[in-house]
Amino acid sequence: MNKTQLMKLAFELASKGGFKTFPNPNVGAIIYKDGKIIGKGYHRFFGDHHAEIHALNEARENAKDSIMFVTLEPCSHYGKTPPCVDAIIKAGVKKVFIAMKDPNPLVSGNGIKRLRSENIEVETGVLESRAKKFYQDYSSRFSRKNSYVALKYAMTLDGKIATSTGDAKWISSEKSRQWVHKLRTQFDGILVGVNTVFRDNPELTSHGRSKNPVRIIIDPYLIIPLNSKVIKDENATVIIHSNENKTKKIKQIQDYNKYLLYIKSQNGLIDFKNIVEELRRISIFSILIEGGGLTAWLALKSGIVNEIITFVSPKIIGGKDAITPVEGEGIRKISKAIKTKVTRFEKMGEDILIISKVIKNV
Amino acid sequence: MNKTQLMKLAFELASKGGFKTFPNPNVGAIIYKDGKIIGKGYHRFFGDHHAEIHALNEARENAKDSIMFVTLEPCSHYGKTPPCVDAIIKAGVKKVFIAMKDPNPLVSGNGIKRLRSENIEVETGVLESRAKKFYQDYSSRFSRKNSYVALKYAMTLDGKIATSTGDAKWISSEKSRQWVHKLRTQFDGILVGVNTVFRDNPELTSHGRSKNPVRIIIDPYLIIPLNSKVIKDENATVIIHSNENKTKKIKQIQDYNKYLLYIKSQNGLIDFKNIVEELRRISIFSILIEGGGLTAWLALKSGIVNEIITFVSPKIIGGKDAITPVEGEGIRKISKAIKTKVTRFEKMGEDILIISKVIKNV
Numbered sequence: 186m187n188k189t190q191l192m193k194l195a196f197e198l199a200s201k202g203g204f205k206t207f208p209n210p211n212v213g214a215i216i217y218k219d220g221k222i223i224g225k226g227y228h229r230f231f232g233d234h235h236a237e238i239h240a241l242n243e244a245r246e247n248a249k250d251s252i253m254f255v256t257l258e259p260c261s262h263y264g265k266t267p268p269c270v271d272a273i274i275k276a277g278v279k280k281v282f283i284a285m286k287d288p289n290p291l292v293s294g295n296g297i298k299r300l301r302s303e304n305i306e307v308e309t310g311v312l313e314s315r316a317k318k319f320y321q322d323y324s325s326r327f328s329r330k331n332s333y334v335a336l337k338y339a340m341t342l343d344g345k346i347a348t349s350t351g352d353a354k355w356i357s358s359e360k361s362r363q364w365v366h367k368l369r370t371q372f373d374g375i376l377v378g379v380n381t382v383f384r385d386n387p388e389l390t391s392h393g394r395s396k397n398p399v400r401i402i403i404d405p406y407l408i409i410p411l412n413s414k415v416i417k418d419e420n421a422t423v424i425i426h427s428n429e430n431k432t433k434k435i436k437q438i439q440d441y442n443k444y445l446l447y448i449k450s451q452n453g454l455i456d457f458k459n460i461v462e463e464l465r466r467i468s469i470f471s472i473l474i475e476g477g478g479l480t481a482w483l484a485l486k487s488g489i490v491n492e493i494i495t496f497v498s499p500k501i502i503g504g505k506d507a508i509t510p511v512e513g514e515g516i517r518k519i520s521k522a523i524k525t526k527v528t529r530f531e532k533m534g535e536d537i538l539i540i541s542k543v544i545k546n547v
Numbered sequence: 548m549n550k551t552q553l554m555k556l557a558f559e560l561a562s563k564g565g566f567k568t569f570p571n572p573n574v575g576a577i578i579y580k581d582g583k584i585i586g587k588g589y590h591r592f593f594g595d596h597h598a599e600i601h602a603l604n605e606a607r608e609n610a611k612d613s614i615m616f617v618t619l620e621p622c623s624h625y626g627k628t629p630p631c632v633d634a635i636i637k638a639g640v641k642k643v644f645i646a647m648k649d650p651n652p653l654v655s656g657n658g659i660k661r662l663r664s665e666n667i668e669v670e671t672g673v674l675e676s677r678a679k680k681f682y683q684d685y686s687s688r689f690s691r692k693n694s695y696v697a698l699k700y701a702m703t704l705d706g707k708i709a710t711s712t713g714d715a716k717w718i719s720s721e722k723s724r725q726w727v728h729k730l731r732t733q734f735d736g737i738l739v740g741v742n743t744v745f746r747d748n749p750e751l752t753s754h755g756r757s758k759n760p761v762r763i764i765i766d767p768y769l770i771i772p773l774n775s776k777v778i779k780d781e782n783a784t785v786i787i788h789s790n791e792n793k794t795k796k797i798k799q800i801q802d803y804n805k806y807l808l809y810i811k812s813q814n815g816l817i818d819f820k821n822i823v824e825e826l827r828r829i830s831i832f833s834i835l836i837e838g839g840g841l842t843a844w845l846a847l848k849s850g851i852v853n854e855i856i857t858f859v860s861p862k863i864i865g866g867k868d869a870i871t872p873v874e875g876e877g878i879r880k881i882s883k884a885i886k887t888k889v890t891r892f893e894k895m896g897e898d899i900l901i902i903s904k905v906i907k908n909v
Contacts, residue, residue: 342857342887342903343843343873344706350879481705482865495704497859499903500884503844504877511705515866517712522862525704530892530899537892537901541704541861 188282191215191222191254192312196284196319198227198236199256204396205230207421208373208468210257210323214240216278218251231399231421232442235260237269241276249277256316258287258309261296262466270299280306285316288324291466326373326470332461333471334489335372336481337365338510339496339536346476349506351384357496360534366392368494372473374423374464378480379404388414389475399423399469403460403480405450407431409438416441423467427455457487482513485523488546493525497537516547523547550644553577553584553616554674557646558681560589560598561618566758567592569783570735570830572619572685576602578640580613593761593783594806597622599631603638611639618678620649620671623657624828632661642668647678650686653828688735688832694823695833696851697734698843699727700872701858701898708838711868713746719858722896728754730856734835736785736826740842741766750776751837761785761831765822765842767812769793771800778803785829789817819849844875847885850908855887859899878909885909 186194198213206212206228214236216224224247226239234242237259241248259269259281273281281300286309287293297307317324339357340346347353355362369375370391375398381387382402389400399421402409407428409415415422422443427450428434435445448455448463464472474484484490495510516522525541532538548556560575568574568590576598578586586609588601596604599621603610621631621643635643643662648671649655659669679686701719702708709715717724731737732753737760743749744764751762761783764771769790771777777784784805789812790796797807810817810825826834836846846852857872878884887903894900 340706341884342855342901344702344871348879348881349877352879352881354881356881478865478867485863485865493704493861493863495859497857497901499855499887499889499901500881501847501855501873501887502878502881502884503840503847503873503875505840505871505874507871507877509706509867509869509871511863511865512867513865515711515869516864517710517714519710519714519716519718519862519864522703522864525861525863527861527894527897527899530894532889532892535889537889537899539704539859539861539899 188254188311191217192256192282192284195254195256196312196315198225199319202228202230206233207231207396208399208470210320210468212236212255212257214256215254216240216244216248216251217254218247223247223251232444235269238272241272244276250279253278253281254311255281256284257320258283258285258293259296259300260287260292261299262292270296273300274303274305278305280308282311283307283309284312285309285320288320288327289468290327323468326468329470332465332489333491334461334474334484335472335492335494336474336484336490337368337494338476338481339498340510341498341500341502343501343503344509345502345504345507346478346510347384347508348502349504351508353385356500357498358534358536361496361536361538364533366390369398369473370396372398372471373469374399374401374472376401376403376472376474376480377476378402379409380479381475381477382409382413382415384477386414388418390420397421398473401425401464401469401472403455405453405455407434411437411441416443425455425460425463454483457484457489461489476510478508478510478512481511482515485511486513486547490543493541493543495539495541496533497539499535521547550616550673553579554618554644554646557616557618558674558677560587561681563589564591569593569758570761570832572682572830574598574617574619576618577616578602578606578610578613579616580609585609585613594804597631600634603634606638612641615640615643616673617643618646619682620645620647620655621658621662622649622654623661624654632658635662636665636667640667642670644673645669645671646674647671647682650682650689651830652689685830691832694827694851695853696823696836696846697834697854697856698836698846698852699730699856700838700843701860702872703860703862703864705863705865706871707864707866707869708840708872709746709870710864711866713870715747718862719860720896720898723858723898723900726895728752731760731835732758734760734833735831736761736763736834738763738765738834738836738842739838740764741771742841743837743839744771744775744777746839748776750780752782759783760835763787763826763831763834765817767815767817769796773799778805787817787822787825816845819846819851823851838872840870840872840874843873844877847873848875848909852905855903855905857901857903858895859901861897883909
């Protein structure tokens with residue numbers, strides 16, 4: 186088999202990942218030695234091993250002096266597992282054919298550089314035009330210089346997202362909720378604070394609509410219950426924490442194939458600018474924040490929110506202790522408020538949907 | 548002069564009240580004796596003496612055995628002052644010509660009955676067709692079986708009517724605020740809780756637009772500051788209280804020509820059903836409630852609110868301790884929420900205006 190045929194096979198493998206790897210790209214890898222394929226692998230779902238690791242695991246010690254065909258540049262950064270390039274180097278692969286460099290400017294070229302620095306031969310551009318088409322959607326996400334962040338909430342006509350007892354089911358109408366399921370498919374990630382997981386135990390999926398975005402949970406102290414839907418179900422979840430000690434909890438979460446992302450905190454709060462930056466490294470460029478009040482406040486305060494999607498449901502629940510969409514410390518003077526501009530408003534079922542762009546931050 | 552000429556004169560006097568008596572009707576009175584007019588009077592502004600009292604004050608002891616011409620049936624209920632019929636009886640008037648019975652079904656006919664029971668001759672229907680036209684607007688307000696109550700507030704996109712420090716200037720845009728000034732002219736009364744007076748010291752007028760509605764302040768313990776705009780300015784104000792002891796404060800408020808309305812409270816709270824009923828007695832049939840959070844909650848809870856007028860301003864202020872449009876105890880389950888139906892929504896300046904009808908109460 187020639188290199189084109191082998192790379193074609195790698196693409197066929199890559200395709201098997203389908204929507205499940207979202208927002209990661211589909212990647213396939215073949216390990217070839219002495220005229221035989223000795224390892225095959227593909228990235229099966231977000232949070233799974235990368236394609237190269239699966240292929241190396243199949244080839245085992247035979248991988249020494251083998252040739253690898255991989256549809257996208259191997260990663261050189263730490264995610265859930267050590268970088269793929271490290272595994273390739275360790276296995277003793279002698280040459281790597283790569284269809285296309287990673288379009289993510291944060292990592293592009295680094296994997297190739299690393300392999301070459303270890304005297305592994307690298308040839309790029311095998312089936313490159315096919316690769317460009319195959320990774321079109323993935324590449325297009327990097328055309329934005331900044332990540333795109335939207336904040337979404339459904340509140341009552343009197344500005345509450347939950348009653349004083351924490352009940353939030355359901356504020357908005359059936360039609361609005363279905364629209365939100367569809368909306369979610371347009372984002373790489375859906376972000377909530379761990380308090381929302383405690384209060385609502387949400388699923389945060391598109392409910393069967395094509396690809397599911399990754400659920401991102403901000404949980405500085407790693408207090409998330411292991412029986413939460415976002416941990417137990419098979420969809421992808423990233424837990425962002427700043428806990429260096431809870432190794433048992435970390436192990437338990439990893440056993441559910443969930444992704445842990447450590448980011449340093451200050452006074453128990455993780456800066457949203459760092460969150461957005463770290464998420465870019467793992468291919469999450471667009472984020473829909475879905476609560477609660479403190480998370481929304483911290484996100485808005487850090488200046489990373491571009492758009493606010495508000496459902497106003499014509500219900501009144503009252504209550505001095507009811508929960509509002511944006512809480513935290515807040516702003517003391519109306520004149521210093523965060524300003525937005527309404528770009529769209531319409532009736533959605535019984536509710537009013539208001540979409541506005543943030544034009545002046547804190 | 549004949550009775551028609553004298554009644555015509557009474558109407559001319561009545562007209563002098565103009566918009567200032569609103570929501571009271573314009574009333575004029577003439578006292579005639581021995582071929583001479585010995586007393587003239589008209590209701591000058593809401594909170595002022597009634598026309599009959601002014602005329603009697605002018606006639607003094609000459610009123611004995613005189614004839615009175617009055618454009619509307621004299622009142623028989625206690626308002627700011629004792630009922631006019633009591634003054635007429637006490638003065639010794641022997642005959643009263645009345646153009647029209649009071650169309651207010653709560654009081655209609657009672658004044659006439661009372662006068663006749665004291666052997667005072669009463670003749671109704673002098674210039675009646677003129678009276679019907681003159682009191683057309685006033686009469687039309689009684690065609691409703693129930694009072695009409697709307698709740699209005701302007702909140703930020705995150706559901707706040709003031710910051711945690713109480714700042715509320717300004718939530719809504721200039722255009723929205725001007726629309727509210729116009730809206731006020733369509734109501735007999737504008738109602739707020741005394742806390743709103745403390746926090747905002749509002750004017751609650753139509754800002755020069757034709758008639759000003761009466762300002763109604765719910766103040767169970769009579770704690771309103773005497774230097775509040777609603778006390779000091781010349782527009783009409785009703786203070787609803789349940790304090791039997793603060794006679795000095797009552798006297799001070801009356802010195803500003805403001806109207807005190809005593810309603811019994813329970814645990815320091817005055818039932819809104821009683822408030823609406825008592826306001827009907829003094830010709831206030833339509834009420835615009837403009838805050839704050841506790842007042843809105845008590846009004847909604849009592850089931851007297853028909854319509855909710857919400858401005859959503861595209862600002863975010865956050866804050867766990869910020870003030871929301873409806874507070875108080877609140878409802879514990881979303882399924883038990885007060886339900887409304889959106890009847891109109893539109894862009895108003897930078898804001899979104901949502902009008903909805905209450906369809907299910909607590």
